[in-house]
Amino acid sequence: MTIQSVSLLDLSTDSCRWPIDDGSATLFCGDTALVGCSYCTTHRALAYTPDRKRQASGLHGGSASPSRS
Numbered sequence: 001m002t003i004q005s006v007s008l009l010d011l012s013t014d015s016c017r018w019p020i021d022d023g024s025a026t027l028f029c030g031d032t033a034l035v036g037c038s039y040c041t042t043h044r045a046l047a048y049t050p051d052r053k054r055q056a057s058g059l060h061g062g063s064a065s066p067s068r069s
């Protein structure tokens with residue numbers, strides 16, 4: 001565990017703003033963010049996880065189709 005969480009006040013413009021919930025206060029990753037991105041490499045990958053696509057396609061799920069007449 002090498003996450004160096006920082007508070008909002010310690011965030012700089014190039015700090016990763018991924019929120020870290022430690023149960024007591026709102027902290028952020030604070031790692032160096034990628035250029036043009038608000039997150040570091042690790043958290044950018046999490047932010048753009050394919051899970052979102054799955055959820056979006058799930059809205060079109062045919063499980064509730066009116067098949068009985």
Ligand SMILES: [Zn+2]
Pocket residue numbers: 016017018029030031039040041042043
């Ligand atoms: Zn991060």
